[in-house]
Amino acid sequence: MPMHLPSCHWIIPRRVCVALIFATLLALFAACSPEPKGPTLTLPPLPWPSDALEPVISQQTIELHHGKHHAGYVAKANQLIDDSRFKGKSVEEILSATREKKKYKDLFNNTAQAWNHAFFWECLTPEGTARPTGALAQAINTEFGGWKAFRDEFIEASLSHFGSGWVWLVRDKETLRILTTANADTPVARGLTPLFTIDLWEHAYYLDVQNRRKAYVEGVFDGLAHWKAVEKRYGTGEL
Ligand SMILES: [Fe+2]
Structure with missing residues:
Protein backbone atom coordinates (compact mmCIF):
# COMPACT_ATOMS: atom_id res chain seq x y z
CA MET A 1 0.00 0.00 0.00
CA PRO A 2 1.55 3.32 -1.01
CA MET A 3 2.57 5.54 1.81
CA HIS A 4 1.47 9.19 1.58
CA LEU A 5 3.80 11.74 3.09
CA PRO A 6 1.98 14.57 4.78
CA SER A 7 2.27 17.96 3.01
CA CYS A 8 4.38 20.37 5.01
CA HIS A 9 1.56 22.64 6.17
CA TRP A 10 0.17 19.78 8.24
CA ILE A 11 3.26 20.09 10.40
CA ILE A 12 4.31 23.72 9.86
CA PRO A 13 1.86 26.60 9.48
CA ARG A 14 1.18 27.49 5.84
CA ARG A 15 2.77 30.98 6.11
CA VAL A 16 6.02 29.55 7.49
CA CYS A 17 5.95 26.87 4.81
CA VAL A 18 5.63 29.49 2.04
CA ALA A 19 8.40 31.59 3.60
CA LEU A 20 10.69 28.54 3.76
CA ILE A 21 10.10 27.72 0.11
CA PHE A 22 10.68 31.35 -0.88
CA ALA A 23 13.92 31.52 1.13
CA THR A 24 15.11 28.28 -0.46
CA LEU A 25 14.39 29.61 -3.94
CA LEU A 26 16.22 32.84 -3.16
CA ALA A 27 19.24 30.91 -1.88
CA LEU A 28 19.24 28.74 -5.01
CA PHE A 29 19.01 31.83 -7.23
CA ALA A 30 21.90 33.51 -5.40
CA ALA A 31 23.98 30.34 -5.71
CA CYS A 32 23.34 30.23 -9.45
CA SER A 33 23.99 33.95 -10.09
CA PRO A 34 27.59 34.37 -11.16
CA GLU A 35 29.64 36.57 -8.83
CA PRO A 36 31.74 39.07 -10.78
CA LYS A 37 35.02 37.26 -11.29
CA GLY A 38 38.47 38.77 -11.49
CA PRO A 39 39.54 42.36 -11.17
CA THR A 40 37.70 45.16 -12.98
CA LEU A 41 40.95 46.51 -14.38
CA THR A 42 44.10 44.81 -15.58
CA LEU A 43 47.48 46.23 -16.50
CA PRO A 44 47.72 45.75 -20.27
CA PRO A 45 51.12 44.88 -21.71
CA LEU A 46 52.79 47.64 -23.69
CA PRO A 47 52.06 47.33 -27.42
CA TRP A 48 55.80 47.73 -28.23
CA PRO A 49 59.15 47.06 -26.47
CA SER A 50 59.92 49.49 -23.64
CA ASP A 51 62.87 51.01 -25.54
CA ALA A 52 60.99 51.41 -28.81
CA LEU A 53 60.01 55.05 -28.30
CA GLU A 54 63.55 56.31 -27.81
CA PRO A 55 64.89 58.94 -28.15
CA VAL A 56 61.62 60.83 -27.59
CA ILE A 57 60.65 58.76 -24.54
CA SER A 58 63.39 56.76 -22.86
CA CYS A 123 47.96 56.22 -29.17
CA LEU A 124 51.71 55.71 -29.65
CA THR A 125 53.76 53.76 -32.14
CA PRO A 126 57.51 53.68 -32.71
CA GLU A 127 56.82 53.63 -36.43
CA GLY A 128 55.35 57.12 -36.30
CA THR A 129 52.53 56.96 -38.80
CA ALA A 130 51.98 59.63 -41.41
CA ARG A 131 49.33 62.30 -41.05
CA PRO A 132 45.71 61.16 -41.05
CA THR A 133 43.99 60.62 -44.36
CA GLY A 134 40.43 60.11 -45.52
CA ALA A 135 37.47 61.13 -43.36
CA LEU A 136 39.59 62.15 -40.36
CA ALA A 137 41.82 64.39 -42.48
CA GLN A 138 38.72 65.98 -43.96
CA ALA A 139 37.20 66.53 -40.50
CA ILE A 140 40.45 68.13 -39.26
CA ASN A 141 40.45 70.47 -42.27
CA THR A 142 36.82 71.41 -41.66
CA GLU A 143 37.15 71.90 -37.92
CA PHE A 144 40.57 73.47 -37.59
CA GLY A 145 41.35 74.84 -41.05
CA GLY A 146 44.15 72.42 -41.96
CA TRP A 147 46.86 70.24 -40.48
CA LYS A 148 49.19 73.05 -39.38
CA ALA A 149 46.40 74.92 -37.62
CA PHE A 150 45.32 71.69 -35.89
CA ARG A 151 48.88 70.94 -34.79
CA ASP A 152 49.42 74.52 -33.54
CA GLU A 153 46.20 74.42 -31.51
CA PHE A 154 46.98 71.00 -30.04
CA ILE A 155 50.52 72.02 -29.00
CA GLU A 156 49.28 75.33 -27.60
CA ALA A 157 46.59 73.58 -25.55
CA SER A 158 49.26 71.22 -24.16
CA LEU A 159 51.57 74.05 -23.17
CA SER A 160 48.95 76.32 -21.65
CA HIS A 161 47.50 73.56 -19.49
CA PHE A 162 48.46 74.30 -15.89
CA GLY A 163 49.78 71.42 -13.83
CA SER A 164 49.13 67.72 -14.36
CA GLY A 165 46.59 66.39 -16.79
CA TRP A 166 45.96 65.27 -20.34
CA VAL A 167 45.49 66.84 -23.77
CA TRP A 168 42.92 65.21 -26.03
CA LEU A 169 41.48 65.12 -29.49
CA VAL A 170 37.89 64.00 -29.02
CA ARG A 171 34.85 63.42 -31.12
CA ASP A 172 31.84 65.30 -29.77
CA LYS A 173 28.89 64.05 -31.78
CA GLU A 174 29.77 65.12 -35.32
CA THR A 175 32.54 67.57 -34.45
CA LEU A 176 36.17 67.31 -33.38
CA ARG A 177 37.45 69.15 -30.33
CA ILE A 178 40.80 69.67 -28.64
CA LEU A 179 40.56 69.84 -24.87
CA THR A 180 42.66 69.34 -21.79
CA THR A 181 41.60 67.68 -18.56
CA ALA A 182 43.10 68.26 -15.12
CA ASN A 183 44.78 65.51 -13.13
CA ALA A 184 42.90 62.23 -13.76
CA ASP A 185 39.81 63.64 -15.43
CA THR A 186 38.85 61.92 -18.66
CA PRO A 187 36.50 62.65 -21.58
CA VAL A 188 35.10 59.11 -21.30
CA ALA A 189 33.26 60.17 -18.15
CA ARG A 190 31.67 63.07 -20.04
CA GLY A 191 30.19 61.04 -22.87
CA LEU A 192 32.82 62.17 -25.39
CA THR A 193 34.76 59.81 -27.64
CA PRO A 194 38.54 60.16 -27.15
CA LEU A 195 40.52 59.78 -30.36
CA PHE A 196 44.04 60.72 -29.25
CA THR A 197 45.80 61.86 -26.09
CA ILE A 198 49.15 62.85 -24.66
CA ASP A 199 49.92 62.48 -20.97
CA LEU A 200 50.92 65.88 -19.54
CA TRP A 201 51.96 64.67 -16.09
CA GLU A 202 55.62 65.39 -15.36
CA HIS A 203 56.24 61.68 -14.76
CA ALA A 204 55.71 61.27 -18.53
CA TYR A 205 58.70 63.40 -19.54
CA TYR A 206 60.70 64.87 -16.67
CA LEU A 207 63.48 62.25 -16.69
CA ASP A 208 64.01 62.84 -20.41
CA VAL A 209 63.57 66.57 -20.98
CA GLN A 210 63.04 67.95 -17.46
CA ASN A 211 60.70 70.96 -17.62
CA ARG A 212 60.65 71.24 -21.44
CA ARG A 213 57.12 70.05 -21.97
CA LYS A 214 57.14 71.51 -25.48
CA ALA A 215 60.00 69.25 -26.61
CA TYR A 216 58.15 66.20 -25.29
CA VAL A 217 54.74 67.10 -26.72
CA GLU A 218 56.17 68.00 -30.14
CA GLY A 219 58.28 64.85 -30.16
CA VAL A 220 55.25 62.68 -29.45
CA PHE A 221 52.92 64.53 -31.82
CA ASP A 222 55.36 64.55 -34.74
CA GLY A 223 57.16 61.26 -34.22
CA LEU A 224 55.13 58.79 -32.17
CA ALA A 225 51.44 59.55 -32.71
CA HIS A 226 49.60 56.53 -34.08
CA TRP A 227 47.40 58.39 -36.58
CA LYS A 228 46.29 55.17 -38.27
CA ALA A 229 44.79 54.01 -34.95
CA VAL A 230 43.20 57.44 -34.50
CA GLU A 231 41.66 57.19 -37.99
CA LYS A 232 40.23 53.80 -37.11
CA ARG A 233 38.71 55.10 -33.86
CA TYR A 234 37.21 58.05 -35.73
CA GLY A 235 35.72 55.72 -38.33
CA THR A 236 34.34 53.05 -36.01
CA GLY A 237 33.77 54.89 -32.71
CA GLU A 238 35.48 51.93 -30.98
CA LEU A 239 38.09 52.79 -28.37
FE1 LIG B 1 51.11 59.10 -16.71
Whole structure:
Protein backbone atom coordinates (compact mmCIF):
# COMPACT_ATOMS: atom_id res chain seq x y z
CA MET A 1 0.00 0.00 0.00
CA PRO A 2 1.55 3.32 -1.01
CA MET A 3 2.57 5.54 1.81
CA HIS A 4 1.47 9.19 1.58
CA LEU A 5 3.80 11.74 3.09
CA PRO A 6 1.98 14.57 4.78
CA SER A 7 2.27 17.96 3.01
CA CYS A 8 4.38 20.37 5.01
CA HIS A 9 1.56 22.64 6.17
CA TRP A 10 0.17 19.78 8.24
CA ILE A 11 3.26 20.09 10.40
CA ILE A 12 4.31 23.72 9.86
CA PRO A 13 1.86 26.60 9.48
CA ARG A 14 1.18 27.49 5.84
CA ARG A 15 2.77 30.98 6.11
CA VAL A 16 6.02 29.55 7.49
CA CYS A 17 5.95 26.87 4.81
CA VAL A 18 5.63 29.49 2.04
CA ALA A 19 8.40 31.59 3.60
CA LEU A 20 10.69 28.54 3.76
CA ILE A 21 10.10 27.72 0.11
CA PHE A 22 10.68 31.35 -0.88
CA ALA A 23 13.92 31.52 1.13
CA THR A 24 15.11 28.28 -0.46
CA LEU A 25 14.39 29.61 -3.94
CA LEU A 26 16.22 32.84 -3.16
CA ALA A 27 19.24 30.91 -1.88
CA LEU A 28 19.24 28.74 -5.01
CA PHE A 29 19.01 31.83 -7.23
CA ALA A 30 21.90 33.51 -5.40
CA ALA A 31 23.98 30.34 -5.71
CA CYS A 32 23.34 30.23 -9.45
CA SER A 33 23.99 33.95 -10.09
CA PRO A 34 27.59 34.37 -11.16
CA GLU A 35 29.64 36.57 -8.83
CA PRO A 36 31.74 39.07 -10.78
CA LYS A 37 35.02 37.26 -11.29
CA GLY A 38 38.47 38.77 -11.49
CA PRO A 39 39.54 42.36 -11.17
CA THR A 40 37.70 45.16 -12.98
CA LEU A 41 40.95 46.51 -14.38
CA THR A 42 44.10 44.81 -15.58
CA LEU A 43 47.48 46.23 -16.50
CA PRO A 44 47.72 45.75 -20.27
CA PRO A 45 51.12 44.88 -21.71
CA LEU A 46 52.79 47.64 -23.69
CA PRO A 47 52.06 47.33 -27.42
CA TRP A 48 55.80 47.73 -28.23
CA PRO A 49 59.15 47.06 -26.47
CA SER A 50 59.92 49.49 -23.64
CA ASP A 51 62.87 51.01 -25.54
CA ALA A 52 60.99 51.41 -28.81
CA LEU A 53 60.01 55.05 -28.30
CA GLU A 54 63.55 56.31 -27.81
CA PRO A 55 64.89 58.94 -28.15
CA VAL A 56 61.62 60.83 -27.59
CA ILE A 57 60.65 58.76 -24.54
CA SER A 58 63.39 56.76 -22.86
CA GLN A 59 63.16 53.13 -21.79
CA GLN A 60 63.58 54.22 -18.17
CA THR A 61 60.64 56.60 -18.40
CA ILE A 62 58.42 54.01 -20.07
CA GLU A 63 59.30 51.31 -17.54
CA LEU A 64 58.60 53.58 -14.59
CA HIS A 65 55.51 55.03 -16.21
CA HIS A 66 53.96 51.67 -17.10
CA GLY A 67 55.41 49.43 -14.40
CA LYS A 68 55.02 51.79 -11.45
CA HIS A 69 52.57 54.61 -12.17
CA HIS A 70 50.08 52.78 -14.39
CA ALA A 71 50.37 49.56 -12.38
CA GLY A 72 49.80 51.52 -9.17
CA TYR A 73 46.60 53.11 -10.48
CA VAL A 74 45.28 49.70 -11.58
CA ALA A 75 45.99 48.08 -8.20
CA LYS A 76 44.48 50.92 -6.18
CA ALA A 77 41.43 51.21 -8.44
CA ASN A 78 40.69 47.49 -8.16
CA GLN A 79 40.97 47.63 -4.38
CA LEU A 80 38.56 50.58 -4.18
CA ILE A 81 36.12 49.08 -6.69
CA ASP A 82 36.08 45.75 -4.81
CA ASP A 83 35.02 47.58 -1.67
CA SER A 84 32.29 49.57 -3.43
CA ARG A 85 28.90 48.95 -5.02
CA PHE A 86 30.57 49.20 -8.46
CA LYS A 87 32.07 45.71 -8.48
CA GLY A 88 30.99 44.04 -11.72
CA LYS A 89 30.28 47.32 -13.56
CA SER A 90 32.16 48.38 -16.67
CA VAL A 91 34.94 50.92 -16.31
CA GLU A 92 33.00 53.43 -18.41
CA GLU A 93 29.93 53.04 -16.17
CA ILE A 94 32.07 53.50 -13.06
CA LEU A 95 33.73 56.63 -14.42
CA SER A 96 30.43 58.24 -15.43
CA ALA A 97 28.84 57.42 -12.07
CA THR A 98 31.70 58.66 -9.88
CA ARG A 99 32.97 61.80 -11.67
CA GLU A 100 32.74 64.87 -9.43
CA LYS A 101 31.35 62.79 -6.54
CA LYS A 102 33.30 63.70 -3.43
CA LYS A 103 32.61 60.33 -1.85
CA TYR A 104 34.24 58.52 -4.77
CA LYS A 105 37.13 60.91 -5.45
CA ASP A 106 39.90 58.32 -4.94
CA LEU A 107 38.00 55.63 -6.79
CA PHE A 108 37.39 57.95 -9.76
CA ASN A 109 40.96 59.26 -9.86
CA ASN A 110 42.60 55.83 -9.83
CA THR A 111 40.11 54.26 -12.25
CA ALA A 112 40.37 57.19 -14.65
CA GLN A 113 44.17 57.13 -14.54
CA ALA A 114 44.15 53.40 -15.26
CA TRP A 115 41.87 53.96 -18.26
CA ASN A 116 43.77 57.03 -19.53
CA HIS A 117 47.14 55.27 -19.46
CA ALA A 118 45.88 52.15 -21.23
CA PHE A 119 44.48 54.45 -23.92
CA PHE A 120 47.68 56.52 -24.10
CA TRP A 121 49.86 53.50 -24.92
CA GLU A 122 47.55 52.67 -27.82
CA CYS A 123 47.96 56.22 -29.17
CA LEU A 124 51.71 55.71 -29.65
CA THR A 125 53.76 53.76 -32.14
CA PRO A 126 57.51 53.68 -32.71
CA GLU A 127 56.82 53.63 -36.43
CA GLY A 128 55.35 57.12 -36.30
CA THR A 129 52.53 56.96 -38.80
CA ALA A 130 51.98 59.63 -41.41
CA ARG A 131 49.33 62.30 -41.05
CA PRO A 132 45.71 61.16 -41.05
CA THR A 133 43.99 60.62 -44.36
CA GLY A 134 40.43 60.11 -45.52
CA ALA A 135 37.47 61.13 -43.36
CA LEU A 136 39.59 62.15 -40.36
CA ALA A 137 41.82 64.39 -42.48
CA GLN A 138 38.72 65.98 -43.96
CA ALA A 139 37.20 66.53 -40.50
CA ILE A 140 40.45 68.13 -39.26
CA ASN A 141 40.45 70.47 -42.27
CA THR A 142 36.82 71.41 -41.66
CA GLU A 143 37.15 71.90 -37.92
CA PHE A 144 40.57 73.47 -37.59
CA GLY A 145 41.35 74.84 -41.05
CA GLY A 146 44.15 72.42 -41.96
CA TRP A 147 46.86 70.24 -40.48
CA LYS A 148 49.19 73.05 -39.38
CA ALA A 149 46.40 74.92 -37.62
CA PHE A 150 45.32 71.69 -35.89
CA ARG A 151 48.88 70.94 -34.79
CA ASP A 152 49.42 74.52 -33.54
CA GLU A 153 46.20 74.42 -31.51
CA PHE A 154 46.98 71.00 -30.04
CA ILE A 155 50.52 72.02 -29.00
CA GLU A 156 49.28 75.33 -27.60
CA ALA A 157 46.59 73.58 -25.55
CA SER A 158 49.26 71.22 -24.16
CA LEU A 159 51.57 74.05 -23.17
CA SER A 160 48.95 76.32 -21.65
CA HIS A 161 47.50 73.56 -19.49
CA PHE A 162 48.46 74.30 -15.89
CA GLY A 163 49.78 71.42 -13.83
CA SER A 164 49.13 67.72 -14.36
CA GLY A 165 46.59 66.39 -16.79
CA TRP A 166 45.96 65.27 -20.34
CA VAL A 167 45.49 66.84 -23.77
CA TRP A 168 42.92 65.21 -26.03
CA LEU A 169 41.48 65.12 -29.49
CA VAL A 170 37.89 64.00 -29.02
CA ARG A 171 34.85 63.42 -31.12
CA ASP A 172 31.84 65.30 -29.77
CA LYS A 173 28.89 64.05 -31.78
CA GLU A 174 29.77 65.12 -35.32
CA THR A 175 32.54 67.57 -34.45
CA LEU A 176 36.17 67.31 -33.38
CA ARG A 177 37.45 69.15 -30.33
CA ILE A 178 40.80 69.67 -28.64
CA LEU A 179 40.56 69.84 -24.87
CA THR A 180 42.66 69.34 -21.79
CA THR A 181 41.60 67.68 -18.56
CA ALA A 182 43.10 68.26 -15.12
CA ASN A 183 44.78 65.51 -13.13
CA ALA A 184 42.90 62.23 -13.76
CA ASP A 185 39.81 63.64 -15.43
CA THR A 186 38.85 61.92 -18.66
CA PRO A 187 36.50 62.65 -21.58
CA VAL A 188 35.10 59.11 -21.30
CA ALA A 189 33.26 60.17 -18.15
CA ARG A 190 31.67 63.07 -20.04
CA GLY A 191 30.19 61.04 -22.87
CA LEU A 192 32.82 62.17 -25.39
CA THR A 193 34.76 59.81 -27.64
CA PRO A 194 38.54 60.16 -27.15
CA LEU A 195 40.52 59.78 -30.36
CA PHE A 196 44.04 60.72 -29.25
CA THR A 197 45.80 61.86 -26.09
CA ILE A 198 49.15 62.85 -24.66
CA ASP A 199 49.92 62.48 -20.97
CA LEU A 200 50.92 65.88 -19.54
CA TRP A 201 51.96 64.67 -16.09
CA GLU A 202 55.62 65.39 -15.36
CA HIS A 203 56.24 61.68 -14.76
CA ALA A 204 55.71 61.27 -18.53
CA TYR A 205 58.70 63.40 -19.54
CA TYR A 206 60.70 64.87 -16.67
CA LEU A 207 63.48 62.25 -16.69
CA ASP A 208 64.01 62.84 -20.41
CA VAL A 209 63.57 66.57 -20.98
CA GLN A 210 63.04 67.95 -17.46
CA ASN A 211 60.70 70.96 -17.62
CA ARG A 212 60.65 71.24 -21.44
CA ARG A 213 57.12 70.05 -21.97
CA LYS A 214 57.14 71.51 -25.48
CA ALA A 215 60.00 69.25 -26.61
CA TYR A 216 58.15 66.20 -25.29
CA VAL A 217 54.74 67.10 -26.72
CA GLU A 218 56.17 68.00 -30.14
CA GLY A 219 58.28 64.85 -30.16
CA VAL A 220 55.25 62.68 -29.45
CA PHE A 221 52.92 64.53 -31.82
CA ASP A 222 55.36 64.55 -34.74
CA GLY A 223 57.16 61.26 -34.22
CA LEU A 224 55.13 58.79 -32.17
CA ALA A 225 51.44 59.55 -32.71
CA HIS A 226 49.60 56.53 -34.08
CA TRP A 227 47.40 58.39 -36.58
CA LYS A 228 46.29 55.17 -38.27
CA ALA A 229 44.79 54.01 -34.95
CA VAL A 230 43.20 57.44 -34.50
CA GLU A 231 41.66 57.19 -37.99
CA LYS A 232 40.23 53.80 -37.11
CA ARG A 233 38.71 55.10 -33.86
CA TYR A 234 37.21 58.05 -35.73
CA GLY A 235 35.72 55.72 -38.33
CA THR A 236 34.34 53.05 -36.01
CA GLY A 237 33.77 54.89 -32.71
CA GLU A 238 35.48 51.93 -30.98
CA LEU A 239 38.09 52.79 -28.37
FE1 LIG B 1 51.11 59.10 -16.71
